[in-house]
Amino acid sequence: MKRVAVIDYGMGNLHSVSKAVExxxxxxxxxxxxSVTADPDRIRxxxxxxxxxxxxxxxxxxxxxxxxxxxxxxxxxxxTPVLAICVGFQALMEYSEENNGVECLGLANGKVRFxxxxxxxxxxxxxxxxxxxxxxxxxxxxxxxxxxxxxNSRFYFVHSYYIEAAPSEKVAGITHYGIDFAAALSKGNIxxxxxxxxxxxxxxxxxxxxxxxxxxxxx
Amino acid sequence: MALAKRIIPCLDCDKGRVVKGxxxxxxxxxxxxxxxxxxxxxxxxxxxxxxxxxxxxxxxxTTVETVSAIAGQVFIPLTVGGGIRTLEDxxxxxxxxxxxxxxxxxxxxxxxxxxxxxxxxxxxCIVVAIDAKKVSAEGEPDRWEIFTHGGRSPTGIDxxxxxxxxxxxxxxxxxxxxxxxxxTKAGFDLALNRAISDAVAVPVIASxxxxxxxxxVEGVQEGHADAVLAASIFHFGEYSIQDAKxxxxxxxxxxxx
Numbered sequence: 001m002k003r004v005a006v007i008d009y010g011m012g013n014l015h016s017v018s019k020a021v022e023x024x025x026x027x028x029x030x031x032x033x034x035s036v037t038a039d040p041d042r043i044r045x046x047x048x049x050x051x052x053x054x055x056x057x058x059x060x061x062x063x064x065x066x067x068x069x070x071x072x073x074x075x076x077x078x079x080t081p082v083l084a085i086c087v088g089f090q091a092l093m094e095y096s097e098e099n100n101g102v103e104c105l106g107l108a109n110g111k112v113r114f115x116x117x118x119x120x121x122x123x124x125x126x127x128x129x130x131x132x133x134x135x136x137x138x139x140x141x142x143x144x145x146x147x148x149x150x151x152n153s154r155f156y157f158v159h160s161y162y163i164e165a166a167p168s169e170k171v172a173g174i175t176h177y178g179i180d181f182a183a184a185l186s187k188g189n190i191x192x193x194x195x196x197x198x199x200x201x202x203x204x205x206x207x208x209x210x211x212x213x214x215x216x217x218x219x
Numbered sequence: 220m221a222l223a224k225r226i227i228p229c230l231d232c233d234k235g236r237v238v239k240g241x242x243x244x245x246x247x248x249x250x251x252x253x254x255x256x257x258x259x260x261x262x263x264x265x266x267x268x269x270x271x272x273x274x275x276x277x278x279x280x281t282t283v284e285t286v287s288a289i290a291g292q293v294f295i296p297l298t299v300g301g302g303i304r305t306l307e308d309x310x311x312x313x314x315x316x317x318x319x320x321x322x323x324x325x326x327x328x329x330x331x332x333x334x335x336x337x338x339x340x341x342x343x344c345i346v347v348a349i350d351a352k353k354v355s356a357e358g359e360p361d362r363w364e365i366f367t368h369g370g371r372s373p374t375g376i377d378x379x380x381x382x383x384x385x386x387x388x389x390x391x392x393x394x395x396x397x398x399x400x401x402x403t404k405a406g407f408d409l410a411l412n413r414a415i416s417d418a419v420a421v422p423v424i425a426s427x428x429x430x431x432x433x434x435x436v437e438g439v440q441e442g443h444a445d446a447v448l449a450a451s452i453f454h455f456g457e458y459s460i461q462d463a464k465x466x467x468x469x470x471x472x473x474x475x476x
Contacts, residue, residue, distance in 0.1 A: 023291065054343060130422070134222070134475040
């Protein structure tokens with residue numbers, strides 16, 4: 001049996017994530033115990049940890065710090081596979097421009113930047129912000145989480161801020177929307193995605209299944 | 220390689236049943252929103268919109284159960300609209316598994332509700348539904364007003380101003396329905412859609428009037444829609460989602476294959 005902890009720091013809808021993981025578990029014949037929790041002991045005991053997030057970064061970081069999730073994510077990622085999703089990914093970076101500037105966890109190097117208003121595509125087209133809908137992810141490196149997922153598959157995104165990873169980071173996937181940004185990042189036991197695998201139909205479910213099967217980075 | 224324009228089938232539900240039913244080949248239950256949502260998802264729908272038209276609030280528990288059942292089987296975004304009046308209504312639907320809620324009349328009665336909702340739950344899950352009707356006379360510059368109660372009650376509010384105001388309050392997306400075109404199969408009100416889409420930074424979903432696939436293309440190319448919503452052309456089996464995507468792709472529109 002695998003224990004999956006979806007970290008709940010009170011910021012919105014985590015049901016989509018847990019429902020998708022449960023569905024994938026049933027499909028793959030895995031016995032899972034999925035909990036949506038802020039309990040540090042449960043999170044420490046989990047075999048897989050999911051670090052989601054929606055909403056404004058200042059509120060998210062406030063709750064993450066208040067509940068001690070910042071130290072916990074750093075701790076569990078040393079020996080447990082962690083999947084960070086959307087604002088969960090953004091929270092891993094050093095700093096976000098949102099809400100007039102917010103210090104984040106600094107577990108990965110780089111910044112979170114605003115797409116811009118207006119955001120203009122290279123051909124002059126004005127792009128809507130938030131970046132909402134299905135866009136292609138170009139895989140930049142081989143990773144167990146990409147297994148069975150065709151390169152340039154479309155995943156579902158909804159965000160107004162994007163990751164600008166430092167050159168030292170391993171960007172696992174890039175997406176183009178006005179500019180190229182990090183749609184996925186690999187950092188040891190952490191795999192972080194800007195898109196929502198739980199809302200990305202077959203390719204998203206496949207990524208979640210790959211995550212459940214992933215034993216983490218080789219030391 | 221660009222962001223795909225979205226195709227969104229809409230299910231109108233009354234007491235947990237899809238109104239009028241949906242004609243799919245060998246579907247077991249033409250009125251079951253869970254089965255229909257699953258079929259649309261498999262057929263390549265980019266999102267599902269579930270519009271609750273249940274009149275009495277006592278029967279809304281059924282809606283919550285239905286939303287929860289859909290969310291357990293359908294892993295594309297799910298928007299729930301109809302009767303969303305309080306922050307508690309939003310919480311209930313998000314907890315049931317909705318990804319977004321669509322607010323309509325409650326926003327007209329109290330615009331601050333949209334601001335509170337966006338602050339509490341994030342703009343990404345707040346869709347504001349706008350029902351607009353043309354009020355300018357022949358020869359005058361185009362002008363549209365917001366209508367409530369299924370297009371019967373005028374509010375005197377200019378539709379373009381209203382869209383701007385709702386986005387300033389934190390709406391993350393606009394679901395725009397032309398009450399002149401709704402149910403006519405004559406195509407979207409393209410001038411209305413373009414006026415609003417060009418006025419706001421957030422995505423606009425065009426709705427009301429789709430009768431054929433060319434209408435979907437026009438909605439994107441002339442109406443500047445980011446997504447197109449349709450009910451009857453899909454429900455009654457005239458066209459499949461794949462027919463629509465193929466047609467749009469042939470006309471140069473980026474879609475998710």
